[in-house]
Amino acid sequence: MSGGARLLSVRGLRARITLLATGLVAGVSLLLLWLAWTLVGDSVSAVPQMPPGTLVRVDGVDVDASALADHLRAHARDKVLLFGSLAFFFVVAAAAILAWTFTSRVLRPLREITGAARRLSIESMGERIGPIRSKDELSELAGTFDDMLDRLQAAFEAQRHFVANASHELRTPLSVIRTELDVTLADDDADEAEFRRMARVVREATDRAGQLVGSLLLLARTDGAGLVTGEPVDLAVLVASAWSAVDAEAAKRSIRAEFATASAATFGDSALLERVAGNLLENAVRHNVDGGWIDVATVAGPQWSTLRVRSSGGLLDPAIVPELFEPFRRAGVARTARSGAGLGLSIVRAAVQAHGGSVSAEPVVGGGLSVTVHLPALR
Numbered sequence: 001m002s003g004g005a006r007l008l009s010v011r012g013l014r015a016r017i018t019l020l021a022t023g024l025v026a027g028v029s030l031l032l033l034w035l036a037w038t039l040v041g042d043s044v045s046a047v048p049q050m051p052p053g054t055l056v057r058v059d060g061v062d063v064d065a066s067a068l069a070d071h072l073r074a075h076a077r078d079k080v081l082l083f084g085s086l087a088f089f090f091v092v093a094a095a096a097i098l099a100w101t102f103t104s105r106v107l108r109p110l111r112e113i114t115g116a117a118r119r120l121s122i123e124s125m126g127e128r129i130g131p132i133r134s135k136d137e138l139s140e141l142a143g144t145f146d147d148m149l150d151r152l153q154a155a156f157e158a159q160r161h162f163v164a165n166a167s168h169e170l171r172t173p174l175s176v177i178r179t180e181l182d183v184t185l186a187d188d189d190a191d192e193a194e195f196r197r198m199a200r201v202v203r204e205a206t207d208r209a210g211q212l213v214g215s216l217l218l219l220a221r222t223d224g225a226g227l228v229t230g231e232p233v234d235l236a237v238l239v240a241s242a243w244s245a246v247d248a249e250a251a252k253r254s255i256r257a258e259f260a261t262a263s264a265a266t267f268g269d270s271a272l273l274e275r276v277a278g279n280l281l282e283n284a285v286r287h288n289v290d291g292g293w294i295d296v297a298t299v300a301g302p303q304w305s306t307l308r309v310r311s312s313g314g315l316l317d318p319a320i321v322p323e324l325f326e327p328f329r330r331a332g333v334a335r336t337a338r339s340g341a342g343l344g345l346s347i348v349r350a351a352v353q354a355h356g357g358s359v360s361a362e363p364v365v366g367g368g369l370s371v372t373v374h375l376p377a378l379r
Helices: 003-007 013-045 065-106 108-119 137-186 192-222 235-252 270-286 318-325 344-354
Strands: 055-058 061-064 231-234 256-261 265-268 293-300 304-311 358-363 369-376
Touching (some): 013 065, 108 137, 137 192, 231 270, 235 270, 235 293, 265 270, 270 293, 270 344, 318 344, 318 358
Parallel strands (some): 256 293
Antiparallel strands (some): 055 061, 231 265, 358 369
């Protein structure tokens, strides 16, 4: 295939538009040429016919009238065909050139979008198309593409941060396990008591790693995802079930709990919503002070069903409270707590957002945290 043929190949959008426009102009021109040829022939045929054998003098020569009429008809049609063909080729050529030229200008924003997509990589996620001069569908496409890049960049940055923190968290229990095994196995005088001590430490480390993996899986299930199944759920029932799992730990630390849990129905995944209540109550107990208090309330409203968990604890800077919903943040300090995976409130936020709700937190005067969850009320 020659270079010119490749240039006009229909593989390119510009070539296809040019060929389409040229083909339409050629088709219309052929139709007009045929109509002109037909009309000229009919016009000549409509001239009144003379009786057969009638002679007409033309340039001093006597000519049969019928032969003269046929000659004039053929001559007129030939002229129309000649000049019409010339006009046809000029019009088609002009249409092709104009279509190719103007299509290039019209598709320039699309080439910019394509070029940006080709240059895009993880290292150049900050590149954007920006505003373009045309205010049409291509401008809307460029804006949509930039919005998509913003979301992709945020997702990549969140993924990098999340993987880094998860790697850090998993490294700690694995290092503990390896150290305990190496130290114990290197001691030739290690007795049964030493092996039992090592086994307890390894068990605690594996439990922590298992909890972290489970939390990561739950967060991956809920973060940014929509609901697959749902059913009517009473928040008061979920609170009662979740409290039974931490009641013993709260009693051991002399933490007082007060409940004002009226029936508050919503619609959603009961397992995820129970995890929401469970995480809030676990945080309220584990980040509390000995002899502290917990206040839990559920309220049914016309639009929202509300779950509020308030608890005593250490003093919190209001500026760092929003950070508590980020992965691996505990009381505003990253990756320093001795218990938990640091994913509790992250899972709460992801699960609540998956249900179309919202969650907020604020420090309690004197120390502690208050977390409020709003979920769509069941109608």
